[in-house]
Amino acid sequence: MLDTPVDFSIGQVAERTGLSVHTLRLYEREGLLTGRLRRDSAGRRVYTEWDVQWLHNCTKFRASGMPLATIRRLAELVGEGRGNEAERLELLRAHRQRVQDRIAELQDCLDLIDNKVTAYEAAVRQGTADRLWGTPSTGPGTGGRR
Amino acid sequence: MLDTPVDFSIGQVAERTGLSVHTLRLYEREGLLTGRLRRDSAGRRVYTEWDVQWLHNCTKFRASGMPLATIRRLAELVGEGRGNEAERLELLRAHRQRVQDRIAELQDCLDLIDNKVTAYEAAVRQGTADRLWGTPSTGPGTGGRR
DNA sequence: CTATGTGCTAGACCGTGCTCTAGGTCAACA
DNA sequence: TGTTGACCTAGAGCACGGTCTAGCACATAG
Numbered sequence: 001m002l003d004t005p006v007d008f009s010i011g012q013v014a015e016r017t018g019l020s021v022h023t024l025r026l027y028e029r030e031g032l033l034t035g036r037l038r039r040d041s042a043g044r045r046v047y048t049e050w051d052v053q054w055l056h057n058c059t060k061f062r063a064s065g066m067p068l069a070t071i072r073r074l075a076e077l078v079g080e081g082r083g084n085e086a087e088r089l090e091l092l093r094a095h096r097q098r099v100q101d102r103i104a105e106l107q108d109c110l111d112l113i114d115n116k117v118t119a120y121e122a123a124v125r126q127g128t129a130d131r132l133w134g135t136p137s138t139g140p141g142t143g144g145r146r
Numbered sequence: 147m148l149d150t151p152v153d154f155s156i157g158q159v160a161e162r163t164g165l166s167v168h169t170l171r172l173y174e175r176e177g178l179l180t181g182r183l184r185r186d187s188a189g190r191r192v193y194t195e196w197d198v199q200w201l202h203n204c205t206k207f208r209a210s211g212m213p214l215a216t217i218r219r220l221a222e223l224v225g226e227g228r229g230n231e232a233e234r235l236e237l238l239r240a241h242r243q244r245v246q247d248r249i250a251e252l253q254d255c256l257d258l259i260d261n262k263v264t265a266y267e268a269a270v271r272q273g274t275a276d277r278l279w280g281t282p283s284t285g286p287g288t289g290g291r292r
Numbered sequence: 293c294t295a296t297g298t299g300c301t302a303g304a305c306c307g308t309g310c311t312c313t314a315g316g317t318c319a320a321c322a
Numbered sequence: 323t324g325t326t327g328a329c330c331t332a333g334a335g336c337a338c339g340g341t342c343t344a345g346c347a348c349a350t351a352g
Contacts, residue, residue, distance in 0.1 A: 022311055042318055044329055064255035089266035096259045103252050106245055109210035113242045120235035127231055168341055188348055190299050
């Protein structure tokens with residue numbers, strides 16, 4: 001059972017990953033790939049299935065706020081092959097922590113926003129009904145100014 | 147029961163909000179405050195308690211990814227006083243949706259990261275125990291290259 | 293009176309991550 | 323053979339949100 005060697009042009013990879021060809025070139029230049037990209041006889045980039053998968057991961061990493069520099073480091077480690085799994089793990093764990101923190105932070109902000117929304121819903125209900133507006137009590141953003 | 151008119155210098159506000167004085171000046175210039183800031187006889191900014199509270203909200207808005215332009219719009223509405231609660235509500239609801247979407251996106255990325263972490267934990271455990279490395283099956287980021 | 297601290301403005305600069313342009317190469321097809 | 327379309331490189335440009343600098347004004351303390 002040989003693996004079929006499917007290759008992709010940069011345009012095809014762009015289609016598949018949702019990244020622009022510009023971005024793909026940038027990512028290569030920045031060393032985000034796990035190894036040197038092959039080129040065809042005309043000097044055009046040749047992506048493997050692996051690369052596409054890896055880039056798919058990269059988009060997730062990016063979407064979760066991982067900086068390009070960190071992805072580069074991870075790519076280096078993966079490119080080096082077995083033996084550095086502990087370091088990859090460390091890196092991923094640190095990132096996971098940041099993402100979890102970020103979620104918690106957003107959740108916290110969301111609570112405040114929810115409060116505001118609730119307050120305004122009440123205000124609009126009042127306003128629509130009888131143009132009344134109670135005394136603001138939850139600080140700026142709820143009532144008027146001064 | 148009169149409200150005590152407590153005023154703050156830009157430095158005091160910086161202390162209280164965690165924003166730098168540079169940023170505070172930027173925010174004023176960008177119209178993020180709900181009204182014109184008072185100045186003292188020497189032309190120095192005079193912040194009220196209200197402003198500090200509002201800026202506190204702003205930091206939450208920023209932390210949740212609200213662009214300065216949106217905060218400016220909200221500040222305008224609040225500055226205009228009563229009557230536009232519906233529009234404020236609309237704006238806040240839209241932002242809430244974005245935050246919720248963002249949380250969901252992060253959560254999704256987190257799942258992938260968790261999988262990777264789990265895989266590497268296993269790998270490291272194996273590696274530490276007997277230097278073994280099973281066949282990678284979850285795509286790039288798990289095994290070696292090509 | 294002068295030194296220190298805090299504030300002021302205008303505007304330059306910065307990091308991050310794209311995004312686009314100019315000018316060129318190459319393969320494939322009519 | 324010529325035209326089209328995808329690709330190439332180098333490098334500029336951009337949006338965003340700060341962050342910092344230069345040069346100056348003012349108030350208060352010693």
